[in-house]
Amino acid sequence: MATAVFMDLDDTVFQTMRKCRKDGGPLKAAAMAADGSPSSYFEPGQYHLLERVLSAAMLIPVTARDLEALGRVRLTFKHGAIADYGGVILDRDGRPDQSWHDRMATLCADARPILMEARDRADGLISAGRLACRARLISDLGLCFYLVIKNYNSRLEELDEIKAALTDFAGNNSLQINLNDNNLSFLPGFLNKARAVAYFMETRLKPRHGRVLTIGMGDSLGDFKFLKLCDFMLIPSRSQLADDFSPQNSCGRQ
Numbered sequence: 001m002a003t004a005v006f007m008d009l010d011d012t013v014f015q016t017m018r019k020c021r022k023d024g025g026p027l028k029a030a031a032m033a034a035d036g037s038p039s040s041y042f043e044p045g046q047y048h049l050l051e052r053v054l055s056a057a058m059l060i061p062v063t064a065r066d067l068e069a070l071g072r073v074r075l076t077f078k079h080g081a082i083a084d085y086g087g088v089i090l091d092r093d094g095r096p097d098q099s100w101h102d103r104m105a106t107l108c109a110d111a112r113p114i115l116m117e118a119r120d121r122a123d124g125l126i127s128a129g130r131l132a133c134r135a136r137l138i139s140d141l142g143l144c145f146y147l148v149i150k151n152y153n154s155r156l157e158e159l160d161e162i163k164a165a166l167t168d169f170a171g172n173n174s175l176q177i178n179l180n181d182n183n184l185s186f187l188p189g190f191l192n193k194a195r196a197v198a199y200f201m202e203t204r205l206k207p208r209h210g211r212v213l214t215i216g217m218g219d220s221l222g223d224f225k226f227l228k229l230c231d232f233m234l235i236p237s238r239s240q241l242a243d244d245f246s247p248q249n250s251c252g253r254q
């Protein structure tokens with residue numbers, strides 16, 4: 001039976017230097033910044049997992065990265081890819097899935113004005129509060145998918161402020177909010193990794209391979225729905241998802 005690993009990238013199989021373990025052994029460059037300098041690194045265990053443990057499986061990235069940022073990752077994906085939080089699906093040859101793209105095009109056209117207003121509101125908050133944050137709309141193949149806000153001065157509490165200020169706007173306009181460490185994203189309701197993974201399984205894996213053993217890997221609460229579609233989940237023990245599963249949290253809900 002073939003095995004497919006649907007794999008979030010950032011903070012799952014590599015991370016920025018700030019988040020690497022200090023005593024974790026030699027690091028290996030995993031992804032480059034736009035200027036060509038290394039921006040993220042594999043710890044030895046992460047590299048071993050990909051290169052040895054999972055080497056016989058089809059590795060399919062399921063990432064919020066746009067295509068350009070995905071192209072700066074130092075991994076080769078030969079079985080397709082899911083980018084832009086599920087907004088873009090690539091086939092084995094790196095070509096966009098046209099049917100998925102057409103579906104997204106209609107939905108994105110409706111969401112674009114809302115995302116632009118969210119970006120303008122975020123920019124207003126950033127300049128009024130002199131926050132060290134930057135808001136960016138993420139687009140690919142001519143479609144605008146989502147808004148991301150990052151902080152550039154290790155003052156992550158500033159993202160909490162922006163999130164709180166935009167929660168009502170997001171709720172009134174059906175935008176989901178994902179906040180994990182230095183990444184605050186506002187996503188239209190139709191955009192999610194799980195839908196793209198389900199489509200990929202149905203249209204790309206099943207016709208070609210029949211029954212496939214699937215493993216989902218991810219670190220964020222926002223990854224959970226696509227992990228649930230898979231036979232097994234692989235979650236970094238140091239992650240937002242693992243923290244959410246911790247006994248303290250379970251006890252708290254009883």
Ligand SMILES: [Mg+2]
Pocket residue numbers: 008009010011012218219220
């Ligand atoms: Mg992640």
